[in-house]
Amino acid sequence: MNESTPPKEERSAALSGLGTSRKRVEDARFTQGKGNYVDDIKLPGMLFGDFVRSPYAHARVKSINTEKAMAVPGVHAVLTAADLAPLSLHWMPTLAGDKQMVLADGKVLFQAQEVAFVVADDRYAAADGVAAVEVEYEELPVIVDPFKAEADDAPVLREDIADQKEGAHGPRRHPNHIFTWESGDLEATEAVLAEADVVAEEMIYYHRTHPCPLETCGSVASMDKVNGKLTVWGTFQAPHAVRTVASLISGIAEHNIRIISPDIGGGFGNKVGVYPGYICSIVASIVTGVPVKWVEDRSDNLMATAFARDYWMKGRISATKDGKITGLHCHTTADHGAFDACADPTKFPAGFMNICTGSYDIPTAYLAVDGIYTNKAPGGVAYRCSFRVTEAAYFIERMIEVLAIKLGMDAAELRVKNFIKKEQFPYQSALGWEYDSGDYHTGWEKALKAVGYEDLRTEQAERVEAFKRGDTRKLLGIGLSHFTEIVGAGPVKNCDILGLGMFDSCEIRIHPTGSAIARLGTISQGQGHATTFAQILATEIGSPAEDITLEEGDTDTAPYGLGTYGSRSTPVAGAATAMAGRKIRAKAQMIAAYLLEVHDNDIEWDVDRFVVKGAPERFKTMKEIAFASYNQAIPGVEPGLEAVSYYDPPNMTYPFGSYICVMEIDVDTGTTEIRQVFALDDCGTRINPMIIEGQVHGGLTEALAIAMGQEIAYDEQGNVTTGTLMDFFIPTAVETPNYQTDYTVTPSPHHPIGAKGVGESPNVGGVPAFSNAVHDAFRAFGLTQSHMPHDHWRIWKTAESLGLHD
Amino acid sequence: MEKMHVKMTVNGKNVDLLTEPRTLLIHALREELGITGPHVGCSSSHCGACTVDMNGMSVKSCTVFAAQAEGADITTIEGLGTPDALHVLQEMFKEHHGLQCGYCTPGMITRAYRLLQENPAPTEEQVRFGIAGNLCRCTGYQNIVKAILEAAAKMNDMKESA
Ligand code: FES
Ligand code: FES
Numbered sequence: 015m016n017e018s019t020p021p022k023e024e025r026s027a028a029l030s031g032l033g034t035s036r037k038r039v040e041d042a043r044f045t046q047g048k049g050n051y052v053d054d055i056k057l058p059g060m061l062f063g064d065f066v067r068s069p070y071a072h073a074r075v076k077s078i079n080t081e082k083a084m085a086v087p088g089v090h091a092v093l094t095a096a097d098l099a100p101l102s103l104h105w106m107p108t109l110a111g112d113k114q115m116v117l118a119d120g121k122v123l124f125q126a127q128e129v130a131f132v133v134a135d136d137r138y139a140a141a142d143g144v145a146a147v148e149v150e151y152e153e154l155p156v157i158v159d160p161f162k163a164e165a166d167d168a169p170v171l172r173e174d175i176a177d178q179k180e181g182a183h184g185p186r187r188h189p190n191h192i193f194t195w196e197s198g199d200l201e202a203t204e205a206v207l208a209e210a211d212v213v214a215e216e217m218i219y220y221h222r223t224h225p226c227p228l229e230t231c232g233s234v235a236s237m238d239k240v241n242g243k244l245t246v247w248g249t250f251q252a253p254h255a256v257r258t259v260a261s262l263i264s265g266i267a268e269h270n271i272r273i274i275s276p277d278i279g280g281g282f283g284n285k286v287g288v289y290p291g292y293i294c295s296i297v298a299s300i301v302t303g304v305p306v307k308w309v310e311d312r313s314d315n316l317m318a319t320a321f322a323r324d325y326w327m328k329g330r331i332s333a334t335k336d337g338k339i340t341g342l343h344c345h346t347t348a349d350h351g352a353f354d355a356c357a358d359p360t361k362f363p364a365g366f367m368n369i370c371t372g373s374y375d376i377p378t379a380y381l382a383v384d385g386i387y388t389n390k391a392p393g394g395v396a397y398r399c400s401f402r403v404t405e406a407a408y409f410i411e412r413m414i415e416v417l418a419i420k421l422g423m424d425a426a427e428l429r430v431k432n433f434i435k436k437e438q439f440p441y442q443s444a445l446g447w448e449y450d451s452g453d454y455h456t457g458w459e460k461a462l463k464a465v466g467y468e469d470l471r472t473e474q475a476e477r478v479e480a481f482k483r484g485d486t487r488k489l490l491g492i493g494l495s496h497f498t499e500i501v502g503a504g505p506v507k508n509c510d511i512l513g514l515g516m517f518d519s520c521e522i523r524i525h526p527t528g529s530a531i532a533r534l535g536t537i538s539q540g541q542g543h544a545t546t547f548a549q550i551l552a553t554e555i556g557s558p559a560e561d562i563t564l565e566e567g568d569t570d571t572a573p574y575g576l577g578t579y580g581s582r583s584t585p586v587a588g589a590a591t592a593m594a595g596r597k598i599r600a601k602a603q604m605i606a607a608y609l610l611e612v613h614d615n616d617i618e619w620d621v622d623r624f625v626v627k628g629a630p631e632r633f634k635t636m637k638e639i640a641f642a643s644y645n646q647a648i649p650g651v652e653p654g655l656e657a658v659s660y661y662d663p664p665n666m667t668y669p670f671g672s673y674i675c676v677m678e679i680d681v682d683t684g685t686t687e688i689r690q691v692f693a694l695d696d697c698g699t700r701i702n703p704m705i706i707e708g709q710v711h712g713g714l715t716e717a718l719a720i721a722m723g724q725e726i727a728y729d730e731q732g733n734v735t736t737g738t739l740m741d742f743f744i745p746t747a748v749e750t751p752n753y754q755t756d757y758t759v760t761p762s763p764h765h766p767i768g769a770k771g772v773g774e775s776p777n778v779g780g781v782p783a784f785s786n787a788v789h790d791a792f793r794a795f796g797l798t799q800s801h802m803p804h805d806h807w808r809i810w811k812t813a814e815s816l817g818l819h820d
Numbered sequence: 821m822e823k824m825h826v827k828m829t830v831n832g833k834n835v836d837l838l839t840e841p842r843t844l845l846i847h848a849l850r851e852e853l854g855i856t857g858p859h860v861g862c863s864s865s866h867c868g869a870c871t872v873d874m875n876g877m878s879v880k881s882c883t884v885f886a887a888q889a890e891g892a893d894i895t896t897i898e899g900l901g902t903p904d905a906l907h908v909l910q911e912m913f914k915e916h917h918g919l920q921c922g923y924c925t926p927g928m929i930t931r932a933y934r935l936l937q938e939n940p941a942p943t944e945e946q947v948r949f950g951i952a953g954n955l956c957r958c959t960g961y962q963n964i965v966k967a968i969l970e971a972a973a974k975m976n977d978m979k980e981s982a
Pocket of ligand 2: 228919922924956959
C-alpha cells in the first residue's frame with residue numbers, strides 16, 4: 015500500500031456509509047425553527063380556503079345559500095358542487111377505484127363531509143364566511159354498524175351507484191356492499207377444520223383509529239395564468255402520483271403541473287390520499303387567479319381525512335392436540351365508510367391482509383374480506399403500516415393466544431412449535447406470498463431470555479395466587495408478539511396504484527469536485543431520507559455522505575416514483591439508489607482504467623477508489639475520477655458522471671421481530687403501568703442504527719396509543735365522539751415508557767444491499783404485544799377476548815365482567 | 821373588524837403590530853411577523869407545537885390573543901440560538917436524535933428551555949412531567965428526554981466552570 019493511503023477502515027469510516035449512526039442532516043433546520051412546512055408558505059396575494067362541513071352523518075342537502083357569506087368582509091368566493099360540476103370536479107376518483115364527492119352533491123354521507131369551500135383574505139375571514147353559509151338538510155337514517163348495512167331495509171347510502179352490480183373489485187351483492195375479496199383454498203380449509211383435534215374460534219376487532227400526524231393536511235395551489243402552469247405545494251406522501259392524478263382529472267397537461275412536497279410534519283399514512291381540500295384549493299386558485307391555501311384544523315383532520323383499520327376479523331384456527339397448527343380461516347368485515355378511498359395497490363382491495371398466516375407454517379388457509387359502506391369518513395389508510403399488515407398481524411397474534419388458551423399451552427411454546435423454520439425460506443405461504451428470508455427462532459429465544467420469561471411466568475402465577483388470597487389488587491400481564499411484515503410494494507407485475515407501477519427511482523449527478531446530488535421519487539416525513547440515502551450512496555460510490563445532497567418531493571426535478579408509505583422507501587428507493595450508485599461506479603471504472611492505462615478488468619474497487627490489481631500503490635480516487643470525467647476526452651466514454659435507476663423490486667421484503675411487553679394492571683381502576691417493553695427487530699441490513707432505533711421508539715409509542723386508548727368512535731347518529739385531542743388519545747412523555755431494543759440481521763436475498771425496511775414494524779408488532787399483555791393478565795380468570803382500545807374504562811369493565819370486583 | 825396596535829418584544833426586537841383583537845398570538849407571530857418556528861398542531865392547547873416563552877413562562881400561543889401579549893417579552897425557537905452558536909438544547913436534540921419530522925421540535929425545545937430555567941437539574945421523571953404539555957408523534961420521547969437531561973448536565977457544567 016502506498017504510504018499516503020490511509021488504511022481501509024479509516025477511509026471507510028470517513029464515508030459515514032452503510033451501518034453508521036450518522037447524525038441527521040435535516041436537524042440543523044428543524045432545531046432552529048427553519049423547517050419549511052406547507053403552512054409556512056406565504057405567496058403574494060394568497061387567499062385562504064376553509065370548508066363548510068356537514069353536521070349530519072346522512073342527510074339530503076336541500077339547498078345551499080351563499081349570499082350572506084359572499085357579503086362577509088374579506089370573502090372572495092364560495093364554491094359548491096354546482097360550481098365544480100361544469101369542470102367535472104365535484105367528484106374525484108379514489109385510490110381504490112371508487113369515486114368520492116369533492117363537495118356534497120345532493121347529499122352528505124358522513125359527519126364533517128365537505129359541503130362548500132369559502133375563499134377569503136385570511137383564515138379568520140374564511141371562518142366568518144363558513145359561519146354565514148346557510149345549508150338546509152333533511153336527515154336520513156344512519157348506518158354506523160357494518161353488520162346492519164346489508165339488511166333488506168337498510169338505507170341505500172350510495173345512490174350514485176345503487177344499481178351497479180359490478181364494482182371495481184368484482185360483484186356487489188347489496189347497494190351497501192363494496193367487494194368480496196378472497197385468497198386461499200376454502201374447501202381444503204373447511205375440510206382441515208372439520209377434522210381437526212382442536213379448533214379455536216374468535217371475533218377479533220381492530221377498531222377504527224387515525225394516523226393523526228402532528229401537522230394536519232394542507233395545500234397551497236398557485237395557477238399562473240400567464241404561463242399556464244399550476245404549482246401545488248402540499249402534504250403529499252406521493253407527489254408524482256398526485257401530479258398524474260391531478261392531470262387526469264383536471265385536464266391540465268402533466269408537464270404544466272408541478273407538485274412540491276415541502277417538509278412534512280409526520281404522515282403515517284394520513285398524507286397518501288387525495289383530499290377535497292387539495293382539489294378545492296386548486297379550483298379556487300384557477301377561479302380567483304391568485305394562490306389559495308387550505309390547511310385543515312385538528313378536528314377536520316380526525317373527522318374527515320384518512321381513518322385507519324376498522325376490521326372485524328372472524329377467525330377459526332385448528333391444531334393437533336399437541337399444538338401443531340393445521341389450518342386458518344378468516345372472514346373480515348371491513349368498514350370502509352362512505353366512499354372506498356383505501357390506499358391499497360389496485361389488485362389488493364384488502365391490502366396485504368392475506369399475510370395473516372403470520373410467522374407460522376400454516377399449511378392450509380382461507381381469507382375472505384367484505385368491504386362495506388357505512389356513514390363514516392372514508393380512508394382506510396395504512397397507518398404506519400404496509401396495507402393492512404397491522405390488521406393481519408394483530409389477528410394472527412390474537413388467534414395464537416386464543417388457541418393457546420384452548421390447548422392449555424404456553425403461548426410462547428405454541429409459537430416456537432409453529433414458526434416457519436430458517437431452512438424453509440424462501441417460504442411459500444398458503445395464501446400466496448413468498449417470504450424472502452427469516453430466522454424466527456433465534457430472535458425469539460433472545461427476546462425470551464432478555465425479559466427472563468420463565469421467571470416472569472413464575473411471578474405471574476404467584477401474583478394470581480396473591481390476588482386470590484386478597485393480598486394484592488394488581489395483576490401481571492406478559493404480552494407476546496412475533497410479527498412478520500410484508501413491505502416494499504412492490505413488484506410492478508402485481509402492484510400498482512391507479513395503474514401506476516410501484517417501482518421507485520434515483521438519479522445521481524456527480525459534480526467535477528466529486529461531491530454529488532441525488533434525487534429520489536420518495537418523500538421523507540421524518541424518516542431522515544437525506545441522511546440515510548446519502549449513506550447508501552456513500553458506500554456505493556466512495557464519496558463521503560456529507561458531500562452528497564439529497565433531494566426529493568419536487569416533481570419538476572425528481573425522477574418519477576410512487577412515494578413514501580408502506581415502508582417502501584428503503585426496499586424500493588433504497589435499492590434504486592444502490593443500483594444508480596453501481597451504474598456510476600461502472601462508468602468510473604472505465605475512466606479509472608483509462609487514466610491508469612490498464613484494462614478495465616485489471617482494476618478493482620477499494621472503498622473510495624479503483625486500484626490496479628496487485629499494485630495497490632497505483633490508484634484513482636473517486637474524486638480524481640469525477641474530475642477526469644469532466645475534463646478529459648476519453649475514447650468511447652461520454653463526458654460527465656450521472657446515472658438514473660428505476661428499480662422494480664423482484665419481490666416484497668419480509669421484516670420480522672419479537673416484541674414482549676410486561677404490564678401491571680390495577681383491577682379496581684383499570685389503569686395500567688408498563689413495566690418493560692422489549693423489541694427485537696430484524697430489518698435485514700441496517701443502514702443507520704440510530705435512525706432505526708428512533709423509528710422503533712416512535713412506532714411503539716403509536717402502537718401503545720392504539721392498543722391502550724386511541725380510537726375514532728361514533729355514536730348511533732354517526733357523530734364522531736373523539737374529534738379533538740381531548741378525546742383522541744395521544745400518549746405524552748408521562749404515559750410513554752422507555753423501550754429496550756435489540757436486533758438480529760437476516761438480509762433480504764433479493765435486495766441489492768439486503769435491507770428490508772423498518773419504519774412500520776414497531777406498530778405492526780407493538781399493538782399485539784400491548785393488547786396481549788392486557789389479555790394475558792386476565793387469562794387465569796377466564797378471559798379469551800376483549801376488544802381494543804384497552805382504556806381504563808374497558809379494562810375495568812373486563813374485570814367487572816369476570817367477577818373480579820366481587 | 822377594527823384593528824388595534826399591539827406592542828411587544830419578540831426575540832429581543834421591539835415590534836408594533838396592527839392586528840384584529842381576535843388574532844391569536846400564534847397567527848400574529850407566524851403570519852404577521854414571519855416567525856414560523858412555532859407551529860400549529862391542534863389550536864386547542866393540547867399539543868404544545870405552538871409553545872413560546874412569554875414573560876418567563878411557557879405559553880401555548882394558540883390560546884393567547886396577540887392583544888394579551890401587549891408589552892410582553894416573547895422568545896421563540898428563533899431567539900434561542902444562532903446558526904453559529906446553537907443553544908445547548910438544540911445541539912443535544914441533534915446529538916441524541918430527539919426529533920424526526922421536526923414539527924414538534926420548536927415547541928418542545930422552547931418548553932425544555934423554560935423547564936431547565938425552572939429546574940436546572942431535573943430527574944427523568946421531572947423532565948417527562950415537565951414536557952407533558954408537548955406532544956410528539958414521531959420519537960416516543962425517549963431520545964427527547966435523553967437530550968434534555970444531557971443538556972441540563974452540560975449547562976450545569978458550563979455554569980460551574982464559568
Ligand atoms: S397548537 Fe397550540 S397547543 Fe396545539
Ligand atoms: S418529531 Fe415529529 S412530532 Fe415530534
